[in-house]
Amino acid sequence: MDFAHGLIAIGAGLAVMTGVSTGLGQGYAAAKAVEAVGKNPDAVSQVRTTLILGCAIAETCAIYGMLIAILLMFVF
DSSP states (O other), X not given: OHHHHHHHHHHHHHHHHHHHHHHHHHHHHXXXXXXXXXXXXXXXXXXXXXXXXXXXXXXXXXXXXXXXXXXXXXXX
């Protein structure tokens, strides 16, 4: 039984890593958005809209990872 709990803990830890990856990806996207606005200030609204949509989609991956980690820790 202890071996199974250890594997569940490893799986939960790996599921939480989606949050780290999401944070890195969103930071990179924000940096590129700032760079794009610096090059073309007239396109601020288009860049902002695209950035917010992209970050929202990326954030769902982190939320799903957190949900899987919680399920692994408390259900199994």
